[in-house]
Amino acid sequence: MSPYRQTPPPATAPKAQRGSKESSSVEVSSGDSQSSLSPGEVDQDIMKRAAARKLIERYFYQLVDGCGDSNCDNQYCASSGVVRNLTPDEAAAQAIQLYSKEARLCEVSPQKVPRINAISSQDSTAIESSPSGSSIANSTLSSECGPSGSDSTPSSQKNLDSSSITDLIILEKILPNISGPSDNNSSRTKPPTILTEESLAELCSTWESSPKLLVRAIGEVFSQPECLSRCFPAKRLQEHENASPVDNAEEKESIRAKEKDPDKDEDLVADPPFDLESCRRAFDHLKKVPSNVYSSALMTALTTLCDNIIVIRGKLDNIVNCFLIAFEVPNMGYGEFLETVLPSLCEAADHLSFEDQGKLVRKWATHCKDNLRNTLESLQQLITIKVMSTNYAREFCVQDDNKVTLATKFMKIVYYANLLAGVMEPNTLREEEISLPQQLDSLEEALDQISHFGSSKMAKQAQLDDPLGLVLNVNDLDSRRPFIPFEEFYNETLSDIIEMDHDFSCYRSRKFSFMKHSFILVPATKTLGLYFDNRIRMYSERHSSLMNALIGSAPPKPYLRLKVRRDHLIADTLIGLELVAMERVLDFKKQLVVEFEEEQGVDEGGVSKEFFQLIVEEIFNPDYGMFTYQSETNMTWFNPTSFETVAQFTLIGIVLGLAIYNNIILAVNFPMVVYRKLMGKKGSFEDLVDWNPVLFNGLKNLLEYTEDDVEDVYMQTFRICYQDVFGNNIFHELKENGDQIYVTQNNKQEFVDLYADFLLNKSVECQFKAFRRGFVMVMDESPLALLFRPEEVEQLVCGSKNFDFMELELSTEYDGGYTPESQIIKDFWSIVHNLSMKNKKKLLQFTTGSDRVPVGGLSRLKLIIARNGPNSDRLPTAHTCFNVLLLPEYETKEKLNDRLLKAINYAKGFGML
Structure with missing residues (x-):
């Protein structure tokens, strides 16, 4: 039996999957029978169908536009005057009949001039064309599969479904192609079909009479990355498409000349500009159509789109436009879209290169700020529903759940977009890297060897562990105010169910770990991750010490022991820590054990807690002279005129590091800028708000003053005055000859920046660098910077303020x-x-x-x-x-x-x- 039936297939016959040419065989159904086509037969069928389409197309245009010969005598040509004005439906049906009986074709083909949106809805049962003389669409007949290939459903060479052909003609009349009309004699493939605001609006306006046109357009465009990525082009691109072929050629040559690449044979619109507002207006029209009309087709198309993105990853320059459009789709965060389409989009995004993910971050941050919260809420809902509906165990933990992990990875893209969409500070305010020697002869030598103190080893490691942050050159320390508060990224349901010991094991083995996506975890859960890391380092040092003792290379010292007297607490502590720093810095990684002389308490944690509380009370006492106390804010700050050596500030930093390392909370009241500086970010003007709110408000008023008499009103020069601990006035010039330079409307921002930089950075530079050196001696290998932001470090050091x-x-x-x-x-x-x-x-x-x-x-x-x-x-x-x-x-x-x-x-x- 021949595989080609002479009767046309029913309209509801299932279509074969795209790419059927590559399969070994294709099952074909027609009526009751089935047959199998080999790859060669499939190719032959496609060639026959293509030839048939071209002939039918010629008949169609001959009936509608004619051949242009006023003396034509062909009764089947509009130029002869015999053929009456036909609608597209009538012309398509008659073209099929003429093809079947091999009717006469004029030698001169009708010239097809592209026209967009030339049809309108005339009544409730049919879509009719514009008045006589208008041409059909700006493209030739295409297959129902779009640009990926022909429909593999077999049919007779001389009998096609007239309603299907008619729908295709009308649809291609509405949907423009990116490169204008195709050439019948060209061997190039048909350019992809795209949607514009106008074409989607027209499809939506006719859904009652012809809903399948809208469904077919959605299925064709939204399933193919090549199509969807070029949809909703900017106005300039649409004007370019409507230009004449000659003008386009001239424009191409002009652009190629400017690019100094005349041999480049790419379309001018290889990466068309995307018009987000046009896309949103188009989807507003789609919202007016009942969702049951198109939602199923849209979900299927988007799921197919994600599969295709995974296949062609790295081969489409403007692939990120697909994600921009997809997340503007109505109802993306609801119902089946949330359960099926959103996970597929997350998986597709995971297959993008980091460069493409970075492009998506920047476009979202620049153009889609108002949609970030909706996207975040959809991802949070997806994760929460999945976590609550799954019973996890050691055999299948949450880290093994692809829906949760892929959604978390995608949330990182939203997280970075949120940073860039907010208020960012320049990365020039970051500190430089610090490197620590492993063995020191003296504490002073350690201070000499540590040259430029800056962004710690921890912060750099956190950035290196995140390639997307490296591509963007973005760190959350640079964010002054994110567009969405950081707290909205927490997922408490997920945080409660995670077993952090297992997650820490995944982190150490470089598998997927939520520790590397710490923005989604609440601080209490992240604290467990830090605790496991610290404890494992303690056990490692204890094991190393015992092994050294066994081979006789060193006496056993499994713990970092401090023996102090209550009456000489500060002196004994600083001497003990200095001896450790001189002998072996790695001893700071051991578990701390404190012993008070003449007391019988055994330190299992409680003795250390009291030790830290007592030492903090004495060290941070203003009478001690190392720190100052600001009564207006109850904050402690570094004394810029302290008489203590930098070595003592280093030892205080060691105390702070040991407290975090041994999971002990301290009663210290530092302003937030201390923790930002501690994590590697210099202080700036906005950090004055909690350090000295009175000064901050004064400088803010200066910046907001708009009159031109700043010099007369404020009478402020670039020379400032501050007081030491004894109440003496100290003058400082912010720039050379500062007392001769008055603050004006033009230089007031410079004055404010220099003022804040001096107070928060330069005036305490020696003291703070030494303090931070000591801190890094303990925490240099810790994932502290990976897990915590500065405000979370404050909670880690000082504890919560909620006494419930x-x-x-x-x-x-x-x-x-x-x-x-x-x-x-x-x-x-x-x-x-x-x-x-x-x-x-x-x-x-x-x-x-x-x-x-x-x-x-x-x-x-x-x-x-x-x-x-x-x-x-x-x-x-x-x-x-x-x-x-x-x-x-x-x-x-x-x-x-x-x-x-x-x-x-x-x-x-x-x-x-």
Whole structure:
């Protein structure tokens, strides 16, 4: 049996997949029968179909436009006067009939002049053409598959579906091609079909009478990257398309001459400019059409688009336009679009090169700011729904879930676009890299060897681990104010379900890890990632020390031990740390163990907590002279006129690093600029807002002053005055001969920038560099910069400011016979909730060794209240290393209140029970 049936296939016959020429065989259905075509037969069928289309096309134009010969005697030609005015439907049907009976064709082909949008809806049942004499579309007949190839559905060479041909003719009349009309004699493939605002509006206006035209246009254009990436071109491009062929040729030659590449044989519009506003207006028309008309076809087309993007990655210059258009599609964040199309787009974006991802970031940041939040919310919803609907286990954890990981990777693109869309500072304010020697003969030698102190090894490593940030040359430290607050990128549902020990293992083995996408994790979860990294380094140093002891190369020193006296705390600490820095800097990576002389406490964490609290109280005391205290803001700042050596500031930096490394919270009140500088970003004008708000507002008023009499009103020169700790005035010139240069409307920005730079950077340069050197000695290999932004580092150092004791009550566990229903427990919490904030902090200090709230709130403390015998006159006691409160079962609430207050107000020191 011949594979070609003489009867046309039904209109609903399924179409073969694109690319069927490459398959080994193609199943063809026609009516009840099926047959299989070999690749050769498929090629032969395509050639026959192409020849048939060209002939039918010639008949069509001959019936509509004629051959142009006024003396023509062909009864099937419009030039003869015999053929009446035909609609496109009538002309298409008659062209098929003429082709079937091999009717006469004029030797001269009709000249086809491209016209766009030449049809309109005449009634509710048919789409009719413009008045007689208008030409049909600006392109030849194309296959239903678009530019990728012909429809592989077989048909008779001389019998085609007239309604299908008619729809194609009308559709191609509405949809322009990127390069104008095709040449029948040309061997080049047909240029891709595109959508414009006008063409989509016209398709939407006729959906009631011919919905399949809209569906077919969506299916053809939105499934092919070559088509979609060229849609909605800028006005200049559309004007170029409507120009004459001669003009286009001249323009091409002109542009090639300017590019000094006359042999270049590419279309002028290889990378057409994209008009976002035109795209949005076009989709506004689509919103007026019921979604059930086109949504299924649109979802299928976009899913196919993503598959094609994966196949052709790196081969289409303007591929990012596909993503710009796709994320403007109505209902992208809802229903089946969210569940099917969005994951496919995330997968397609993951196959883009980092250069293309960078292009998408910049275009989104520049042109699509108002759509960033919608995109972010859709991604968050996708991740949350997937996480909540899946039961993860060790065999299949969340890191193995492609939908979640791909959405997270795509969110990084949105994250960088959000940075660039906000207020950015120049990357010239970043510090230079610092390198640390591994072995030092003295602390002073260490300070000499560390030359330019700048962006730490941590920050550089974080950037190197993120190729997209490297391509963009963007770091979140450069962001002064993101377009969307950073907190909106947190996903609490995901953060709660992640097992950070496994995620840390993935991070170390260079698999997908949420630690490398830390913007999505809440600070409390990120703190666990840092904790695992620190603990593993401690165990590694402990193992190394024990191995060295076994081979006899060094005595065993598994811990970093500090033995101090309470009355000489600062001196003993600084001497002990200096000895470690001189002997072996890597000892700072060991677990800290503190011992107070003449006290029996064994340090399992609680002794270290009190040690850090006491040392911070003394070091940051203004009377000590290393730091100043600003009463207006309750902030601590570096003393620019300090008499202490830089070595002592280095040792204070070591103390801060050891506190973070050993997971201990400190009671320090630094302005945010300290943490920004600590992470590698110099201070600037806006950092003055929490450092000195009065000065900030004054300088801000100067910048906002618009009159020309700045010099007379402010009478300010480039010479400034500030005070030392003794109240003496110190003058400084911001530039040479600054006392002779007045601040004017033209130089006021320069004055403000120099003023802020001096106060925040230059005046304390020696002190802060030394301070940060010490910090990096401990944290140089830590993922701190990878995980935390400056404001999160502040939480890590100082803890949360939310003293919610209801959280503490709900998370507290009980032992020794106590339960939440025990009367003494009810009395205890009743007393606690009525305490003043000062006494609440003392209770925290008494039970945990610190009066600070950990990152994530008091629920993270895991307090344990244990029964310590029956009623007695003994005071409550505590094991601060394990957050255990030992509470005798007092007989009355009054007695409990009395004993508890005495315990928290007079507790000091450690002893053995």
